[in-house]
Amino acid sequence: MKAAVKKELPGKIFIGAMLIILYLPILVLAFYSFTTSANIGSVHGFSMDNYVNLFSNEELRSMIFGTVLLAFGSSLLAAVLGTLGAIGAFYSRKAARGVIGGLNEVPVINADVVTGFSVCIMLVVVLGIDKNTFVPLVIGHVVLSAPFVYLSVTPKLKQMDSSLYEAAMDLGATPRQALTKVVLPQIQPGIVSGFALAVTLSLDDYFIASYTKPATFDTISTYVVNATKGSQTEIKTALWALSTLIFLIVVLVVILMNLRDGKEAADFED
Amino acid sequence: MGVFRFSRKQLGIPYAVFLICFVAAPLLVIIYYAFTNGEGQFTLGNLTGFFTSPYTIGTLAYSFAIAVVTTCVCLLLAYPIAYILARSHWKAKSVVIVMFVMPMWINFTLRITALKEILTVVEGNLAFHPFLNTIIGMTYDFLPFMILPMYTTLLKLDNSLLEAAADLGANPFQVFLKVTLPLSVPGIISGVVMVFLPSMTNYVVLDMLYNSTYIMGSLIGSYFSAYDWHNGSMIALILLLIILVFTLVTDRYADEDAGNRGGALL
Numbered sequence: 001m002k003a004a005v006k007k008e009l010p011g012k013i014f015i016g017a018m019l020i021i022l023y024l025p026i027l028v029l030a031f032y033s034f035t036t037s038a039n040i041g042s043v044h045g046f047s048m049d050n051y052v053n054l055f056s057n058e059e060l061r062s063m064i065f066g067t068v069l070l071a072f073g074s075s076l077l078a079a080v081l082g083t084l085g086a087i088g089a090f091y092s093r094k095a096a097r098g099v100i101g102g103l104n105e106v107p108v109i110n111a112d113v114v115t116g117f118s119v120c121i122m123l124v125v126v127l128g129i130d131k132n133t134f135v136p137l138v139i140g141h142v143v144l145s146a147p148f149v150y151l152s153v154t155p156k157l158k159q160m161d162s163s164l165y166e167a168a169m170d171l172g173a174t175p176r177q178a179l180t181k182v183v184l185p186q187i188q189p190g191i192v193s194g195f196a197l198a199v200t201l202s203l204d205d206y207f208i209a210s211y212t213k214p215a216t217f218d219t220i221s222t223y224v225v226n227a228t229k230g231s232q233t234e235i236k237t238a239l240w241a242l243s244t245l246i247f248l249i250v251v252l253v254v255i256l257m258n259l260r261d262g263k264e265a266a267d268f269e270d
Numbered sequence: 271m272g273v274f275r276f277s278r279k280q281l282g283i284p285y286a287v288f289l290i291c292f293v294a295a296p297l298l299v300i301i302y303y304a305f306t307n308g309e310g311q312f313t314l315g316n317l318t319g320f321f322t323s324p325y326t327i328g329t330l331a332y333s334f335a336i337a338v339v340t341t342c343v344c345l346l347l348a349y350p351i352a353y354i355l356a357r358s359h360w361k362a363k364s365v366v367i368v369m370f371v372m373p374m375w376i377n378f379t380l381r382i383t384a385l386k387e388i389l390t391v392v393e394g395n396l397a398f399h400p401f402l403n404t405i406i407g408m409t410y411d412f413l414p415f416m417i418l419p420m421y422t423t424l425l426k427l428d429n430s431l432l433e434a435a436a437d438l439g440a441n442p443f444q445v446f447l448k449v450t451l452p453l454s455v456p457g458i459i460s461g462v463v464m465v466f467l468p469s470m471t472n473y474v475v476l477d478m479l480y481n482s483t484y485i486m487g488s489l490i491g492s493y494f495s496a497y498d499w500h501n502g503s504m505i506a507l508i509l510l511l512i513i514l515v516f517t518l519v520t521d522r523y524a525d526e527d528a529g530n531r532g533g534a535l536l
Contacts, residue, residue, distance in 0.1 A: 011354040018351055019369055022413070025384035026376070032387075040387045081285045088282015100282060103289040106297070109463075109517050111471040113487040114506045118296035121499055126299055143292050146285070175278065200375050206474050207487075211494065221474075224379035228386070228478050243380040250375045254368055 026247055033240035038233040050241035053234060060223075060238055067203065067219040074141035075198035081142065082149025082198075083191050087183065089150075090157045104147045112144070116211035119143055123212070136212035144208050145201045149194030156190035157183075297510070303503035316504035326489065330508075333470045333485040336401075340408040340469040341462055347409070348416035348461060353450075356424035367421055374414045382478045385410050389479070400481035407475040412468060416461035423457025424450075459523040467513055 028040060033051075037044040054060055089100040107115050123129045123136040131137070160183070168178040184191075206221035213222065220242070227235050307313045320326045351370065355363050373381060389403060390396055396403055427450065435445045471487035484492070486509055493502035 008358060008360075011358065015351060015354055015366060018347065019366070022370070022373060022410075025388045025410075026373070026381065029384040029387060040391050081288055084281045085285025085289075086282075088279055088285065091278040092282060096279075096282075096286075100286050100289065103293050106293050109467075109513060111467055111487070111509055111513065113471045113473075113490050114300075114509050114513075117490050117494060117502060117506050118300045119292060120494075121303065121503065122292070122296035122299050125499055139292055142288070146288070150285070179278070204375075204377055206379060210491075220377050221379045224377070224383060225474055225478065228383065239380065239383065243376070243384060246376050246380065250372055253375075254372055258365075258368070 026243065029240045030244040030247065033237065033244045038237055050237045051245075053238040054241045054245075057235075057238065060235070060242075063218045063220065063223045064242070066217060070137065070141060070219065071199045071202035074138050074202050075145055075195050077138070078142045078146035078198045079149050079191055079195040082146040082194060083153050083187070085146070086150045086153035086157060086190075087179075087187075090154065104150050106147075107143050108147050108151070112205065112207035115143060116140060116208035119208065120211040131212060132214040132216075134214065134217070137209060137214070137217075140208040140212040141202045141205065144205060145198035148197045148201065149191070152194035152197065153187050153190040156187040160186045300503045300506050300510075303499050304507045307500060316501050319501070320504055320508065329484045329486060329489055332483055333487075336404055336408065336485060337466050337470040339405050340412065341466045343405060343409050344413055344416040344465050345458065345461070348413060348420055349454075349458070352417050352420035352424050352457070353454075356421050356427070367417075370417050371414050378411055379474065379478065382407055382411065382475055386479060396480045400476075400479070400483065403479040404476050404481045407479050408465075408469045408472070411472070411475060412465045415464035415468075419460035419464065420454060420457040423454050423460075427453055455523055459520045463516065463520050467516065470512070471509065 032040055034046055034048070035044050036047040036049060054064075085100060085104070089097045092100075119140045120136060123139060124131060129135050164182050164186070165178050168182045169175070173181065203220070205219070206225065209219045210222050210225075213219065218226070224239060227239060304316055305312060305314065307315060355367055360366070385407060386396070389406065393399060393403075431449055431453070432445055435449045436442075440448065470485060473485055473488035473491060476483070476485060476488065486505060489505045490502050490509075493499075493505065
């Protein structure tokens, strides 16, 4: 037993070191976000100023609100389109399924720069849609995320017992009832994880937004990139606070998800 | 029959139309623009222009260099992490893998900002090591995407194969080289796909770390800001072809379960 522990020690040290490197920048920034200093390395007193600025600065507040609204709005559209697409394709003939599945792969494997550029050329240059309508931006984000909803729903449809649908129909359900009462509950986990993935993709996106957004609107990504080119210290340190908040939210969500999964597993064992 | 005839197939129509309008059509538009000039006439000028200009060819080479080095560094760091975690019997290993993946959910521009602050303290002036900083930035950004597919593949590895190899007289090194490594190829390929292409195109990492040299992505960006749709489309098309070739080559080996950003949610 002791030998096994000793043998695992170098591995543990390596893993630990990698985790420290991975989290060091985020944690150092988090530490400094609670001080008055504007540069890493010079320690000043404790302060919550950055957090106050983050929520009192109109520009920052609307940027955060806009990013979150865009993420949830576009992901909702993506979830509906992607789910319906997956169900439709699943029950279609092989050729039609192949076309939908093939086109669905394009945004998945494509570089985001190319996706953003091509959506912009199509909608703004060719069709002349004004970026200020937010239509190109929303469509761009749905193009980015709907394929992932499709990909997370399709395996659930494959796992589903096909006789369930037939049984519902035999028992007198209309096709619509069979779909909403039998199929949808079966694939719901796929829809939920697809939606969650869509939200994270939209929140993380820089390239699609930068090619399709209105000039006066910023997402967190485009705002941060512009801010690094400017020299406003107040904005810079307020963004440290934002990064810390997002980190804390991510940690919280992960813990909650694991608690829920753990509970489900425990219930299952009972 | 009711007023509304319902078919399950028809549910797919909105998404099919969406894909045709906003995925297929934009690609055709890109191809059209890439092979026309400002007057709308057919031309190969954009294509020959790209391959004859030392500047654009240099950009392509620099993108490849960044992508190859980033992928190698990610591979060398991620494989041991995935291997140690997947083969270990630690109770907390599922927590540890989540910790490696978690940074993916923090906005990448904020993560690069954090990295930039640290690098500035260490190096003083970031402008002295543009290539090194870019590699560090890309690796920091993409490492989780490499760890996850390799971990998934290694976790599924059949232990009895390793035991059989050992029973038949292979030493641990041989077991690794002849059994474990070949069986982890699908995970490695998925990881390489996840890292290689973004590191050819993600010019924001370079911008934020003060590397003013262009990569392929930056070329699209600069043509776009100059309203030059034709040359921009040609770059997009060349990138698409690189992606296509890359996908065709790797598709045969990639692990379906382990790959793509879809795995990001665990």
